Amino acid sequence: MNEPDALGKTTRINLLFDFYEMLLTDKQRTFLKYYFHDDYSLGEIAAEFEISRQAVYEHVKRAEQALEGYEQKLGLLRRHEALQEQLARLEALGMQLPAGSTERAELQSVLEEIRRTDSLIDVKS
Structure with a gap:
């Protein structure tokens, strides 16, 4: 290999x-x-x-x-990777919104919350 x-x-x-x-x-x-x-x-x-x-x-x-x-x-890894891809796409779209706009800030907040929630989903819990 x-x-x-x-x-x-x-x-x-x-x-x-x-x-x-x-x-x-x-x-x-x-x-x-x-x-x-x-x-x-x-x-x-x-x-x-x-x-x-x-x-x-x-x-x-x-x-x-x-x-x-x-x-x-x-399929936990497959789902996690798909979620990460979708989050990256959303983040890229958010970057197209005007800097400092309410919409961009709200999108960033939602993305952070989703990432935080995803990191809490752990079979070791």
Whole structure:
């Protein structure tokens, strides 16, 4: 896997982890945190838990599959990304309104409230 693909995969797994962390087992959470958040190698994780590198690999792969399965069924990341796109479009439209106008200020206020609400929607809550 080349570097850009690895970065994209890591970013996606971290985002999925943010949404579905609490649906994973303790072991899945632990291995994913070590591997994707803390950037440990499979060998380093294996040494830490005194298991084989292959066992770590299998745990990480199963956890990734679980996250992708949750996303396929629930679509929380997909919905979040769609919402962020729509908010960006609204913000761009708002920039076309005259600076200092009541409408622009009101739109900015609504956008901030939506973003604040979206950040509160978290399966960890």
